[in-house]
Amino acid sequence: MMACNETPPGIFVALNTSLQLPGSNYRDLPTPLRILLAIIMLLMIAVGFLGNAIVCLIVYQKPAMRSAINLLLATLAFSDIMLSLFCMPFTAVTIITVNWNFGAHFCRISGMLYWFFVLEGVAILLIISVDRFLIIVQHQDKLNPHRAKVMIAISWAFSFCVSFPSVVGWTFVEVPSRAPQCVLGYTELPADRAYAVMLLVTIFFVPFSIMLYSYLCILNTVRRNTVRIHNHTENVCLSQVSKLGLVVLPKAHQMNVDMSFKTRAFTTILILFVGFSLCWLPHTVFSLMSVFSRQFYYGPSFYITSTCVLWLSYLKSVFNPVIYCWRIKKFREACLDFLPKTFKLFPKVPGRTKRRVRPSTIYVCSENQSAV
Incomplete structure (x- = not known):
């Protein structure tokens, strides 16, 4: 086993020699399954690159x-592109060959790039979540x-500062003999463990807690506003009916209030948050157990577990553009604009436009029509 940190040899031997088990003491994935995972990962690279590249081109x-x-x-999207280009291909090759063929120095670099791009994506999701919280809950549009x-x-800058110590040897990163990619390895050095905890807390636990609190507050605010608008609308409509002297009301007049406008963008961000949680919670638990549990790290099933967990963490890069295409109409239209005309089988039919409803606006019924 080769270690990619700068710990003095004497200290490293004293603390870790007794913990090293033979490198062959692990179960590998069957060859057909390795090939299947590698092919799927290549498809993920293509979809992640093309889908996220379209997002960047649309905005540009x-x-x-x-x-x-x-x-x-x-x-x-750009952080996911970088993850697809600079990390995923080497993992796909290692899954097939079961050997890391890119050297110890690139092991450090690839580990640093992996955390760098992942942390940047998490930071952007956190900024978006706080922005949605300020708009919907605090009624402050500051961004x-x-x-x-x-x-x-x-x-x-923050993502680089947090991930950079792994490339200069401030933590124990192992050349993959037990995983398809450089991962945080088991160590008893307090500094290595402290950095690993700080890294995982920064990448997952703190953003997850803040985003979860923001979304719970947003859901509660949307629910209360919906009930308030509905009750206010019914009361105003009944008062208008009494002023007109109408005694018999065949069918209650209902306002067609489009509540989807104020919740659709939030729902899209919420789906991204759920995808982030499902893809990254297993990897976070896996990393903590790798650093702190000798039995887990040197267990025979570690390679299989690390392969599945890393594959799931990369799935988030493909997940985002699929959600954009599903949820965002302008993104779908822009994607169609990038296609050659020969691929456009059906003519574009103008759809119905809906009136936008602002979350903080109270809608009332007048005698002739609805007014704001």
Whole structure:
């Protein structure tokens, strides 16, 4: 086993020699399954690169799309592109060959890039979540395109500072003989364990807690506003009916209030949050157990577990553009614009436009029509 940290040899031997087991003491995936996972990962690379590249091109080529939220989504897409290009291909090769053929130095670099791009994506999701919280719960729309660019620059700098220690040997990162990618290895050094905990807390636990609190507050606010608008509308409509002297009401007049406008964008971000949680919770638990549990790290099933967990963490790069295409109409239309005309089988039919309803607006019934 080769270690990729700068711990003095004497200290490393004293603390870790008795813990090293033979490198062959692990179960590998069957060859057909390895090939299948590698093929799926290659498809993930293609979909992740193309889908996220379209997001970036849309924001770059269309000035009308350069809002604060779209700049953040484009940055999230760019981090996923970098993850697809600089990390996933080497993992796919290692899954097939079961050997790391890229050297110890690149092991450090690939581990650093992995945490760097993942942390940047998490930071962008956190910024978006706080922005949605301020808009819907606090009624404060403070994020404009200029501030979004400043936040993006800060997030890149912060992500680099947090992930950089792994490339200079401030933590124990192992050349993959027990995993298809450089991962945090088991160590008893307090500094290594402290950095591993700090890294995982920064990447998952703190963002997850803040985003969960934000979304719970948003859901509660949307629910209360929906009930308030519904009750207010019924009361006002009944008062208007009594003023007109109508005694018999064949069918109660109902306002067609489109509540989807104020919740659809939030729902899209909520789906991204759920995808982030499902893809990254297993990897976070896996990393903690790798650092602190000798029995788990040197167990025969560690390679299989690490392969599945890493594959799941990469799935998030493909997940985001699929959600954009499903949930965002402008993104679907822009994707169609990038297709050659020969691929457009059906003519574009104009759809119905819906009136937008602002979350803080109370809608009342007048005698002739609904008015704001």
